[in-house]
Amino acid sequence: xxxxxxxxxxxxxRRWEEYEKRAxxxxxxxxxxDFIRSQxxxxxxxxxxxxxxxxxxxxxxxxxxxxxxxxxxIKKAGIRTGL
Amino acid sequence: MFAVADxxxxxxxxxxxxxxxxxxxxxxxxxxxxxxxxxxxxxxxRWLAREMGREKLQLxxxxxxxxxxxxxxxxxxxxxxxxxKLDIPEALCLVIGREFGYVVLTENRGALMIREVVPELSxxxxxxxxxxxxxxxxxxxxxxxxxxxxxxxxxxxQRETLHIFPEEDLENAIREVLKYVPRGG
Numbered sequence: 001x002x003x004x005x006x007x008x009x010x011x012x013x014r015r016w017e018e019y020e021k022r023a024x025x026x027x028x029x030x031x032x033x034d035f036i037r038s039q040x041x042x043x044x045x046x047x048x049x050x051x052x053x054x055x056x057x058x059x060x061x062x063x064x065x066x067x068x069x070x071x072x073x074i075k076k077a078g079i080r081t082g083l
Numbered sequence: 084m085f086a087v088a089d090x091x092x093x094x095x096x097x098x099x100x101x102x103x104x105x106x107x108x109x110x111x112x113x114x115x116x117x118x119x120x121x122x123x124x125x126x127x128x129r130w131l132a133r134e135m136g137r138e139k140l141q142l143x144x145x146x147x148x149x150x151x152x153x154x155x156x157x158x159x160x161x162x163x164x165x166x167x168k169l170d171i172p173e174a175l176c177l178v179i180g181r182e183f184g185y186v187v188l189t190e191n192r193g194a195l196m197i198r199e200v201v202p203e204l205s206x207x208x209x210x211x212x213x214x215x216x217x218x219x220x221x222x223x224x225x226x227x228x229x230x231x232x233x234x235x236x237x238x239x240x241q242r243e244t245l246h247i248f249p250e251e252d253l254e255n256a257i258r259e260v261l262k263y264v265p266r267g268g
Contacts, residue, residue: 008165008200016165016196019249026247054192056091057170067090067121067172080247081095082190082211 020054023083027051032078046070047077054083086210087113087143088188089176090121095190095244096212097127101236105215106139107224113143113185117172145175152178160197167193180207188215190246213248216240217256221263233260 028051036047046063060070071081086109096102122128134140153174160169173191180187187209198204216237220227227233241247
């Protein structure tokens with residue numbers, strides 16, 4: 001199967017967008033912004049990206065940490081996982 | 084019943100006081116080497132090592148073919164607009180789950196999304212911690228006597244693991260469990 005062949009159906013895409021909109025609001029509310037702003041630039045950028053997108057893998061890569069270390073950091077920043 | 088677990092699932096589940104519930108549902112839970120490599124904390128590693136010693140968890144070494152399939156799935160996730168991208172550990176879990184019919188234990192949104200849109204993955208069964216808790220209650224592995232008990236268990240998981248369940252999924256899970264348990268509480 002060729003890459004790019006799959007298209008996300010409109011109804012599914014809309015459902016995901018709605019979910020992400022609600023999840024983003026919750027992450028923004030939970031986040032300890034003082035903690036996030038006190039972090040080194042790379043970590044701060046990764047945490048901000050996670051709050052805005054919920055994209056754990058991309059944020060983890062930006063942080064330079066392994067997954068469990070990054071998840072621990074997310075929780076220290078007041079943000080619960082699962083969204 | 085067998086399962087294969089990814090990193091996001093294990094690192095949250097390891098914090099839960101009732102984590103042994105997992106082994107009431109599954110005979111063995113596979114942990115791919117690439118998943119184990121992402122775990123760093125002493126507590127999680129000690130739990131994983133102990134359960135591997137008890138043969139409740141089993142280290143899974145993927146074959147070169149399975150790794151290639153996982154790499155192809157990762158590349159594919161990058162080619163699909165609007166989904167979260169996969170990394171090798173969760174892609175491997177999907178490949179292993181599909182090949183052997185194991186339940187895939189993951190919290191990874193990318194894995195959930197790609198299963199929804201890629202036809203070859205449509206038969207893969209994915210459970211998050213919410214489904215594991217729901218099934219544990221339905222099977223009576225943890226005693227609940229009504230809505231209060233069901234909510235208390237789910238709240239306990241969220242509190243102890245600092246993991247949050249999406250509200251709609253949480254309410255659906257509670258309704259489903261209540262069909263199986265006596266009312267009370």
